[in-house]
Amino acid sequence: xxxxxxxxxxxxxxxxxxxxxxxxxxxxxxxxxxxxxxxxxxxxxxxxxxxxxxxxxxxxxxxxxxxxxxxxxxxxxxxxxxxxxxxxxxxxxxxxxxxxxxxxxxxxxxxxxxxxxxxxxxxxxxxxxxxxxxxxxxxxxxxxxxxxxxxxxxxxxxxxxxxxxxxxxxxxxxxxxxxxxxxxxxxxxxxxxxxxxxxxxxxxxxxxxxxxxxxx
Amino acid sequence: xxxxxxxxxxxxxxxxxxxxxxxxxxxxxxxxxxxxxxxxxxxxxxxxxxxxxxxxxxxxxxxxxxxxxxxxxxxxxxxxxxxxxxxxxxxxxxxxxxxxxxxxxxxxxxxxxxxxxxxxxxxxxxxxxxxxxxxxxxxxxxxxxxxxxxxxxxxxxxxxxxxxxxxxxxxxxxxxxxxxxxxxxxxxxxxxxxxxxxxxxxxxxxxxx
Numbered sequence: 443x444x445x446x447x448x449x450x451x452x453x454x455x456x457x458x459x460x461x462x463x464x465x466x467x468x469x470x471x472x473x474x475x476x477x478x479x480x481x482x483x484x485x486x487x488x489x490x491x492x493x494x495x496x497x498x499x500x501x502x503x504x505x506x507x508x509x510x511x512x513x514x515x516x517x518x519x520x521x522x523x524x525x526x527x528x529x530x531x532x533x534x535x536x537x538x539x540x541x542x543x544x545x546x547x548x549x550x551x552x553x554x555x556x557x558x559x560x561x562x563x564x565x566x567x568x569x570x571x572x573x574x575x576x577x578x579x580x581x582x583x584x585x586x587x588x589x590x591x592x593x594x595x596x597x598x599x600x601x602x603x604x605x606x607x608x609x610x611x612x613x614x615x616x617x618x619x620x621x622x623x624x625x626x627x628x629x630x631x632x633x634x635x636x637x638x639x640x641x642x643x644x645x646x647x648x649x650x651x652x653x654x655x656x657x658x
Numbered sequence: 659x660x661x662x663x664x665x666x667x668x669x670x671x672x673x674x675x676x677x678x679x680x681x682x683x684x685x686x687x688x689x690x691x692x693x694x695x696x697x698x699x700x701x702x703x704x705x706x707x708x709x710x711x712x713x714x715x716x717x718x719x720x721x722x723x724x725x726x727x728x729x730x731x732x733x734x735x736x737x738x739x740x741x742x743x744x745x746x747x748x749x750x751x752x753x754x755x756x757x758x759x760x761x762x763x764x765x766x767x768x769x770x771x772x773x774x775x776x777x778x779x780x781x782x783x784x785x786x787x788x789x790x791x792x793x794x795x796x797x798x799x800x801x802x803x804x805x806x807x808x809x810x811x812x813x814x815x816x817x818x819x820x821x822x823x824x825x826x827x828x829x830x831x832x833x834x835x836x837x838x839x840x841x842x843x844x845x846x847x848x849x850x851x852x853x854x855x856x857x858x859x860x861x862x863x864x865x866x867x
Contacts, residue, residue: 486687515845518698518757542691548698548756579692601695635693644699651691 454613454643477645487531487565488614488655489538491628496523499554519548521555534616535565546635553637561653563614564626568658570613575652576603583647591638598640601649605633613658696737701755702828702863706794710746710805719743720731732859734840739855744840746809750794750835751861759829760825761834762862769856778857779814779841783821786834799835813839825864 499523500513512518525539542559563569576585576592583592583600592597607629615627633651641647704725711721719738726733732749753759763782768774785799795801799819803809808816815821815837827836838859 450763459865486685488687488689490689507853516758542689544691544693549695550698550757558689564859567685619843633691635695636853637695637697640699643697644698647695647697651693653689653691656686656687 449470450593469638473525477649485528485531485533486569486655486657487530487538488569488571488653489540489562489564490525490542491538491560491562491564493526493558493630494523494559496540497556497558499556501554509628514577518551519550520545521546521557523557523559526619531564533566536562538562538564549637549641550643551639551641552638554630555635557633557635558630559632559633560642561612561614563616564627566616568613568615570611570658571653571655572611573610574605575650575654576608576633577650577652578617578648579650580610581647583649592618593646594640597626599638600641601647602636603633603649603651607631607652609653661818664745676737677846688828697815699755700759701729702751702753702756702759702862703754704732704749704832704858705729706800707732708748709734710748710803710809710810712744712805715745721745723747724859730809730858730861734857734859735852735854736857739842739850741842741844741846743834744813745840746802746805747838747840747859749833749838749859749861750800750833751828752790752833753830754864756830759826760864762825762864764836764838765860765862767858767860774855774857777846778841779813779843781839782824783815783817783837783838784824784826784834785817785819785821785857787826787828787832788834790833792833794833794835797835799837803837809837811840812825814840823859828830 453637497510498512498519499508499510501508503513516639521544522585523542525541526543527540527623528537529540530537542553542557544557546553547553548554561571578584578592583594585591586593589602590597590601590604593599609631617627707723707725709723710720718740719736721734721736723732723734723865725731732747734745734747735744736745751761761784766778766780768778788794789799793801793860798808799802799817811818826834840857
């Protein structure tokens, strides 16, 4: 019996020693050291690249057919489009432009310009266009998405603007390997600018289309 | 100690926010299309004008007239009008804008009231279009036009040059002649006696595209 009591006390002593040791271990400071190095992801770069064309069209008043040029071959209006603000991607060395400038002179109701431009992803990351904002920098016109037009204060359409294919949700990959056309890094868009009947003569109208993109 | 911890926390937040902003800037961007659209202007204006009265009418009535600064309106001030009073108004109009214009019959308005329009009747004749360098002095329908011979009191004309129906197209720089017969009807009200009225003739054009 005396031996059993001694053994029990010994066991209790050992258990308490282990507990103390463990506590002592847990109560100490453990330093975990780790070295983390971020990968290089580069910049997102969506830019305008060539080809770029601006073409006049008119709708035949009788047939309703969309025809190139002005009605009856007249030469009244004229249009011009060009890129501006060239940049170079620091990772790929590719160049492109951040701004497309469209200038239309001597416009009149029913005058229509088709501007074909190309957007290219010149960066290293895939990206997609997530939003567009159409506005008048001078604040005279406001964008009415229901009419697809910039409208005047009375809600009358002045400039109809449509883009084909739709800009938003387009994904552009960084690759430009001809063997993987599904991963094409550029897309051509056509923007149609149509002067509506309510446009006032002798006026100068301005519009701006902001194309916003983010990493896909 | 507590102050140091709070400062450290704010520092950490500031660093994290900066990183988020920097990262977002690298993961999003914008390209822009800027458009400017200058509209053409339609300007068919009055380049020359004359008002012809018969000798009979001249005996009791007088007329003065002027073209508005925008060359779009002719104002005629008339006194001592009577029933059967009439004048012939001639206008040479030119398309001075870059757009082809469509000539239409003019619009008339009256001062002090447009109800005066009920007591007048009008007839218009258009001739042309003529090239810009046309010599209008020798033109049958302008320089040689005479009231009583070519422009009759009943509102008809005897020109050999046929008039053109409206609307017709007037291309940039082209000119056209318009003659208007303005005639006072018989049923002038009694209270019209002594009144002076102003008649406005407004050129009406439209884009011809």
